[in-house]
Amino acid sequence: MGSLVHIEKLSFRYLESKQWTLSEIELEVKEGEIIILAGPSGCGKSTLLRCMNGLIPHMYPGDYQGSVTIDGIQVREEPMGILAQKVGLLFQNPENQIFMFSVERDIAFGPENLALPRQEIRSRVDETMRLLGIEPLAQRAPHELSDGQKQRVALAGVIAMRPKLVILDEPTSLLDPKTASELVSLIQDLNTRLGITFVVVEHRLDLLTKLATRMVVMNEGRKVLDGKPSEVLSNERVGAYGIVVPSATRLYSELAKEGVKLARVPLAPSELTEQLRRIRR
Amino acid sequence: MINFSNVDFTHQNGVVALRAINLTIDRGEIVAVVGENGAGKTTLVRHMNGLLKPSRGIVTVDGVDTRRRSTAQLSRKVGIAFQNPDHQLFSDTLENEIIFALKNFGFPEETIRQRLDWALNFFGLEQYTKDSPLILSGGEKKRLTLACILAWDPDVIILDEPTVGQDAIQKERLAEVVKMFKSVGKTVVIVSHDVEFIWPLQPRLVIMSAGRVVGDGPARDLMRDRGLLESARVTQPQLVQIHAELKASNSHPFVDTLEARKYITDMVKR
Amino acid sequence: MHWVAGGFVFRRVESPFHKLDPRTKLLISLEFFAISLLAFAIIQVAIVLASVLFVAVYAKSLKRIGRTILMSAGFAGFIFAINLLFGVGLVSSLLYALRFLAIVSSTSIFFVTTSPDELEHTMKWLGVPRDIVFAFVTAVRFIPVIMLDAFQIMDAQKSRGLELEKGNFVKRIRNMVPILVPLVVNSVVRSGELAEAMESRAYGATPKPTSLYKLRLSRKDKSVMLVSLLFFAAVLYIYLRVKVPV
Numbered sequence: 001m002g003s004l005v006h007i008e009k010l011s012f013r014y015l016e017s018k019q020w021t022l023s024e025i026e027l028e029v030k031e032g033e034i035i036i037l038a039g040p041s042g043c044g045k046s047t048l049l050r051c052m053n054g055l056i057p058h059m060y061p062g063d064y065q066g067s068v069t070i071d072g073i074q075v076r077e078e079p080m081g082i083l084a085q086k087v088g089l090l091f092q093n094p095e096n097q098i099f100m101f102s103v104e105r106d107i108a109f110g111p112e113n114l115a116l117p118r119q120e121i122r123s124r125v126d127e128t129m130r131l132l133g134i135e136p137l138a139q140r141a142p143h144e145l146s147d148g149q150k151q152r153v154a155l156a157g158v159i160a161m162r163p164k165l166v167i168l169d170e171p172t173s174l175l176d177p178k179t180a181s182e183l184v185s186l187i188q189d190l191n192t193r194l195g196i197t198f199v200v201v202e203h204r205l206d207l208l209t210k211l212a213t214r215m216v217v218m219n220e221g222r223k224v225l226d227g228k229p230s231e232v233l234s235n236e237r238v239g240a241y242g243i244v245v246p247s248a249t250r251l252y253s254e255l256a257k258e259g260v261k262l263a264r265v266p267l268a269p270s271e272l273t274e275q276l277r278r279i280r281r
Numbered sequence: 282m283i284n285f286s287n288v289d290f291t292h293q294n295g296v297v298a299l300r301a302i303n304l305t306i307d308r309g310e311i312v313a314v315v316g317e318n319g320a321g322k323t324t325l326v327r328h329m330n331g332l333l334k335p336s337r338g339i340v341t342v343d344g345v346d347t348r349r350r351s352t353a354q355l356s357r358k359v360g361i362a363f364q365n366p367d368h369q370l371f372s373d374t375l376e377n378e379i380i381f382a383l384k385n386f387g388f389p390e391e392t393i394r395q396r397l398d399w400a401l402n403f404f405g406l407e408q409y410t411k412d413s414p415l416i417l418s419g420g421e422k423k424r425l426t427l428a429c430i431l432a433w434d435p436d437v438i439i440l441d442e443p444t445v446g447q448d449a450i451q452k453e454r455l456a457e458v459v460k461m462f463k464s465v466g467k468t469v470v471i472v473s474h475d476v477e478f479i480w481p482l483q484p485r486l487v488i489m490s491a492g493r494v495v496g497d498g499p500a501r502d503l504m505r506d507r508g509l510l511e512s513a514r515v516t517q518p519q520l521v522q523i524h525a526e527l528k529a530s531n532s533h534p535f536v537d538t539l540e541a542r543k544y545i546t547d548m549v550k551r
Numbered sequence: 552m553h554w555v556a557g558g559f560v561f562r563r564v565e566s567p568f569h570k571l572d573p574r575t576k577l578l579i580s581l582e583f584f585a586i587s588l589l590a591f592a593i594i595q596v597a598i599v600l601a602s603v604l605f606v607a608v609y610a611k612s613l614k615r616i617g618r619t620i621l622m623s624a625g626f627a628g629f630i631f632a633i634n635l636l637f638g639v640g641l642v643s644s645l646l647y648a649l650r651f652l653a654i655v656s657s658t659s660i661f662f663v664t665t666s667p668d669e670l671e672h673t674m675k676w677l678g679v680p681r682d683i684v685f686a687f688v689t690a691v692r693f694i695p696v697i698m699l700d701a702f703q704i705m706d707a708q709k710s711r712g713l714e715l716e717k718g719n720f721v722k723r724i725r726n727m728v729p730i731l732v733p734l735v736v737n738s739v740v741r742s743g744e745l746a747e748a749m750e751s752r753a754y755g756a757t758p759k760p761t762s763l764y765k766l767r768l769s770r771k772d773k774s775v776m777l778v779s780l781l782f783f784a785a786v787l788y789i790y791l792r793v794k795v796p797v
Contacts (some may be wrong), residue, residue: 038450038666039448041418041420041448041451041452049589050747053751055747057786059747059750080751080753080756081753081755081756084751084752084756085753090750091748093744095696097748098670098692098744099688099689099692099748100688100692101666101667101671101691102668102691105763105764108762109754110752111760112380113754113755113760113761114753114760114763118762121763122763125763140441143763146318148318158752162568164624170446173445173446174445176474177474177476177515178317179317206477206516240495242450242705243453244448244477245447246519247519247520247523247541248519248523249475251520251523251542251545252536254539254541254542255545255546258542258546258643260545260549261548269522272523273523273526276549279546279547323712327706330710332709350714351714353709353712353713353714356711360710361707361710363706363707363710365703367733367736367740368703368707368733369708369729370733370736371732371733381711382711383730386712387715413738429711433712447796449679477764
């Protein structure tokens with residue numbers, strides 16, 4: 001699999017800020033990956049996301065060092081119109097990402113901005129609604145949607161731009177567990193069917209660890225851990241970075257201290273109990 | 282302390298949000314209200330300080346019918362910390378933010394000073410006393426809203442989705458605060474989806490679904506009832522799942538990882 | 552909580568009138584507007600009002616337009632009283648008051664039957680710059696959202712002992728500060744987030760964006776327009792040529 005995102009020695013400092021929000025970040029994302037980005041509040045996650053889709057430095061100027069390359073193009077050099085077709089960014093609150101009065105029109109917003117022909121917009125809107133299972137909502141107004149539906153519609157607006165990389169900023173924080181797990185299945189589906197690469201900032205790890213290929217942890221503007229979710233979550237330093245470690249994984253580390261070594265790091269309760277049962281036998 | 286007797290609530294547009302609620306919350310209880318979005322959790326707690334008044338039935342706080350009092354009066358006893366701090370912070374300084382409610386409730390000047398200092402210290406916000414609440418981080422804002430409520434010392438504290446957007450460190454701190462409330466005899470009502478946060482507190486669990494209370498009892502019992510949890514779309518805490526899958530014979534599911542560790546180590550070494 | 556904001560948004564109604572092109576509706580509205588403005592006899596204004604109500608029935612929106620008329624009736628009464636007070640004759644005063652009602656109801660025809668979406672298309676068609684159209688669109692789109700914000704803020708402050716309904720005028724005004732400050736702060740934050748989301752979806756990437764829908768006049772629109780124009784011309788002719796007793 002080819003490299004999609006290549007971040008090299010990226011440091012960024014907002015205008016009129018003394019502190020560097022990002023310091024020498026190195027990150028490589030391969031096509032088709034699903035990466036969890038985690039870290040305590042204020043660690044620079046949101047800033048890194050904005051560097052990946054170009055809001056930094058195009059909308060927020062500041063001291064910018066190093067480089068971010070997405071699908072072979074330099075984020076710094078290309079206008080937002082080009083970048084928006086490579087990288088989609090879904091922000092935390094879907095409400096503020098739905099501008100138009102109907103779902104259909106809102107999904108069309110991005111393609112309209114690209115001045116695509118009407119026929120092309122129509123087919124993209126229909127295709128996106130079908131993919132995300134929101135066809136029945138086409139004519140709904142934003143205030144007629146539930147939180148989960150708003151989230152899907154906002155995601156649809158991003159997908160209609162046909163990006164290779166989609167970044168989600170705490171997508172499940174406003175959802176109940178059932179709706180959250182539906183969203184996670186959707187992420188998986190888009191990943192397998194369209195090959196979309198995902199970077200997801202998330203505090204709630206129980207759902208995502210199952211499908212994530214990697215987990216990256218940031219602290220104080222630096223990348224501090226990077227590896228498979230099981231490796232990162234069983235790392236002894238992880239607790240210090242404000243990451244909610246799933247109980248099953250935490251238990252694995254606790255058991256190790258007692259001398260009970262399990263072969264694999266469990267991410268879910270069943271993975272833990274299965275191994276325990278095997279030991280007992 | 283708080284009593285719901287046969288309460289229905291219907292919104293102006295005809296949507297029924299609560300049906301036949303009977304619920305008594307005693308002084309000193311820790312109660313967690315769970316259920317999917319739209320189950321009626323927020324509507325329920327908004328009846329506890331009179332923000333909403335029942336369409337049918339009676340809600341009483343300390344024996345007083347909420348229909349006879351304004352929210353401002355009821356709030357003296359029942360403080361609600363809403364989910365989004367940005368929906369309430371308005372003062373020029375943290376100090377003024379905290380004393381706002383104390384002035385509304387007519388506390389004497391001297392008490393106000395004492396309570397202010399106590400609240401700022403307790404939540405580790407004293408270095409910001411003269412700063413604007415707007416400069417605070419998300420977690421600090423959340424703590425400030427709690428400080429605002431604790432300062433007037435209500436008997437009941439309601440936390441609406443307290444862990445949303447909070448990292449592990451902030452969650453731990455929150456759990457500490459809840460335990461402290463418990464130790465001084467406060468009644469705490471937590472509305473949350475976050476079962477992993479709720480579970481170690483071992484609260485009384487009120488499960489809601491479609492406007493009704495479908496389960497009410499100790500979390501250690503109700504959280505084992507998979508059928509009930511699934512029907513209300515509530516997730517089972519991981520430690521309870523592990524406990525159930527190990528078919529552990531000890532009566533209560535593991536409250537924390539330490540307990541689980543001990544059990545499993547014994548089991549493996551046996 | 553969404554019922555709170557329900558009254559502030561356009562409601563879809565299935566009616567033959569709603570299905571017309573917004574420009575047709577705009578034309579009809581403007582014609583009625585002009586007729587009421589030029590009317591110089593009570594009987595004329597009465598005819599305009601009756602025609603507006605007829606259209607309202609056709610558009611299945613009698614209730615909403617009726618409500619608009621009722622709401623402006625108070626102000627019409629005020630116009631009547633002021634005119635009477637300043638020595639304008641009884642009949643003329645009545646005419647002014649009724650004329651005001653006719654103007655209000657004829658404009659409401661357009662706004663009650665036109666979705667914000669159609670309104671946006673109409674503005675674009677009229678040549679309003681895109682940024683202004685978009686500012687208008689988001690303003691209307693976020694009215695219900697901001698209303699909800701306001702209600703949540705009021706709930707939060709009442710829960711901190713704020714008595715909104717108590718005190719004299721000055722006190723009540725001062726009580727608004729804890730409501731208005733968070734409302735403004737939230738709206739500013741929201742507009743920042745909106746700007747980010749717009750940028751991220753290529754807003755302004757090309758000077759001439761396209762649109763999923765384009766306004767198209769159907770044959771029905773054309774005939775309705777023709778009929779309404781004939782009616783308008785006839786009324787104007789009567790205004791100019793025929794002396795109607797006041």
